[in-house]
Amino acid sequence: MFNRPLFLSVRDDGTATRLISILNTLYLAELFGDRALGKFFWNDQFVPYVYGETLDRRSDFRIFNKQRIIGQSVEAKERIFSQSFIDKYYINNIYNYSTNDMFIDKFIYQDDVFDINWNMSLELLKDKYKSKKYKYFYVHHNDLSEQLKGIIDKDYRAKISEIWKSIDFTDCINNIMNYAWLQIKNVFDKDFTVLHIRSGDVIYDFANFRKFNTQGIYHATPCELAIGIIEENKYENIVLIGDDLDSIQLIANKFNQKNIISIEDLRESKKLTNLELLFFDLAVMSRANKIFGTHSALVRLALLINPNISFFNNYSIFNFKQQYKIITFYFNKMSFSNCQKAFSLFHQFILGKRIGEKFDILYKYLNEALLFDPDNDKYRIHILDLFISMQQIEQAELYLDEILSTRKKEFLNTLFLKGWEGIVYQEVFYNYLKSCNINYPNLSYVASKILYFKVGAANRVKNQLAYRLGRIMVLNSKNFFDFIKTPIKLLYEVFLYKKEQKEYKIKIMKNPELKLPPLSEYLDYNEVDNIKRHLSYRLGNALIEANKNWYKGGYIIAVFRIMIISIKYSSSKIKKRFVK
Structure with a gap:
């Protein structure tokens, strides 16, 4: 039916995610015979998660509640890629596809579209491609060596790195990356390590993602845990990189060592756009010999650009007891923002549960988190779950009565938030259902809502x-x-x-x-x-x-x-x- 099916990069969320998607697209196109078969869509605006709410929608978002935070960096494709690259690889989004479409129940792709967003074998993908049934193959930002059985990790990363070097960026982007390489070389002429500390919408109250239970929290890193990682590696040359500029500067100042610096020591962020700051960070990260970080898109992109970087996940350095001890030890020793404190307290709660901490202490963490982030019903949901789990049903009933009389809509909206993999608080539903009793009308009311929404x-x-x-x-x-x-x-x-x-x-x-x-x-x-x-x-x-x-x-x-x-x-x- 179709002679030359195309691979299309279709992401419309963050810039780093889009770039990974483009790299994957060109990789698959070349693997299937011709890199020119790879194309990309581009939305000049950042498209937030369909069930999410955020104030960070413009590429100039920088200050929130007096805290310096680098927001999203999406700009027009002409600001990033050369005209020759655009002419060769850009294609119109004829079906008006959005990344959010995959999260819509019963969304149906067009008959000539095959979405490569689930684990499968490379052989099966080849069969789909040869079938001539599909005109477009949608490509996302997944690690293809993990997603497509048959792709060898080492070969995949080597080829992706090669493709990155062939991308023709604008003079502005090339200049900012060259400037970043020059700056880091002037400070550390030998090997250096990057500690990436993501914050953003998972932590700060300019977005509701912080309310999505544990979803996304391991993309961010508690500042206290970052300090613990530095303590273990404080004799190495370390560059702290993150979107919360004030927090990473506080951490660097705490150590006050020439070999431990903030990315802010290498540039004047006020003179750069968010897009330029992203490529500056990316350039520095891609020259490191070691990165401590999470699976955030920027870290993953840096690791693809330079496959020789050694990567260590921030949550793999210490066991649960050690993480708990580190966060607890440094929590009151630093003056981080209220949202950062609430995030760290939630980690203390999670870790405390895992290591068998006492009820009173777990309750204290959640209550303190509410003081720092009072609009976040995540903590109220877990307080209630804690009461019910400890058989303090009457206390749960009284607490819920107060919630329903003061913030019923907000509480229920949070309880039924839908994330990428389903309802984010599903784990607590059973406790409400088993506590449902004529003597507990508030718990029974929430239980009825759970039944209504869950099996309605x-x-x-x-x-x-x-x-x-x-x-x-x-x-x-x-x-x-x-x-x-x-x-x-x-x-x-x-x-x-x-x-x-x-x-x-x-x-x-x-x-x-x-x-x-x-x-x-x-x-x-x-x-x-x-x-x-x-x-x-x-x-x-x-x-x-x-x-x-x-x-x-x-x-x-x-x-x-x-x-x-x-x-x-x-x-x-x-x-x-x-x-x-």
């Missing part, structure tokens, strides 16, 4: 007329006496259903807030298709269709349809049993 779609489909009629047909098919009563029971069920629908319409007329949301908004929406495949639903649906066309012999046709459905269903059950 499945229950609603089972309450549809098709399922109810089919269920009667199945249950009454087991003996003759029940079977002959089936028509009467079906008519009575239709009567009940219509009565319920009438009552429901009256209720929502009186109070529109009682109107049920669309099925697609439920957490278990993916269960809808499974239930519609149940024998009960299929039989009931066949009967309803017959009633719509009764004047065309619908009931006669329905008899045959029901027989076919039943036979196929029985055959599939026998086949499954045989295979098992």
Whole structure:
């Protein structure tokens, strides 16, 4: 159908993420025969996560509550790439695809699109490519040596590094990278280490990502843990790099050693744009011989540019007890921002739970975190979970009563936040469900909300007329006496259903807030298709269709349809049993 399928870089979030996606795209295009088969989309605006909220939407975001923080750096492609590179590799986003599309329930790609965003073998990808079924292969920022079985890590990184060197950047970007290399060479003429300390939207209250439970917290690093890492390596040449400029400067000042500097010591950030600062940091990081960091996009990009860098994850240096001890020891010895303190306290809570810390201490961490970040219901959710886990149900009920009377909407919105891998607080749901009791109306209320959101779609489909009629047909098919009563029971069920629908319409007329949301908004929406495949639903649906066309012999046709459905269903059950 198509002669030359294209690999497309489709990310529209952060700059570093987009650059990794472009590198992956050109790598796959070359692997499949021609680098020119690789193209990229480009949105001149930063596109935040679909369920996220952030004030950091412009490329000039720099100061928040008097704290110097480098915000996102997305600018027009013409500010980054040369015109010749753009002419060769840029392509219009004809389907208006956004990275957020993959997080939308039941999102369907166009028939000629194959999205490479899940683990598979290289051979399978080749088969998809050769099939000529697809015109576009969407490429993301994953590590392809991990995602595509058959790609050798060493070869992948060597080729990506080669591709990076071939990218034609603008004079502005080339100049800033050359300037960064010159600056670091003037300070450290020998080997140096980079400690990358990410903060940003995972920590600061300009975004709601800090409320997403543990999602993303291991992309950032508590400042106290960073100090512990420096203590272990304080005789090495170390450059501290991060988006929270004031915090990394505080850490550098604490040590007051010539061999431990902040990236701010190499430049005047006021004179540079966020985009220029990103490439400055990237240039320095890519010249290091060792990087301590997390799997943030900037670190990953630096490691791809220079595959010879040794990488150590900030959370792998110490065990849980050591991390807990380090954060606790340095917590009151430094004057970091309130948001940084809240983030560190949450880590103390998590680590404390893992090592068996006492209830009172865990509770203290969460309460203190709330003092520093009072709008973050993450801490309230964990306080409640702590009460319930310790069988302090009455205390949980009282605490929840206060929450629901003062910030009900905010609390429930946070409790049901949807992250990249699903509902972020799902781990605490069971405690509410098991504590549900007539004596605890507040806990029961939240439990009902959990049931409503978590399994509401499945229950609603089972309450549809098709399922109810089919269920009667199945249950009454087991003996003759029940079977002959089936028509009467079906008519009575239709009567009940219509009565319920009438009552429901009256209720929502009186109070529109009682109107049920669309099925697609439920957490278990993916269960809808499974239930519609149940024998009960299929039989009931066949009967309803017959009633719509009764004047065309619908009931006669329905008899045959029901027989076919039943036979196929029985055959599939026998086949499954045989295979098992």
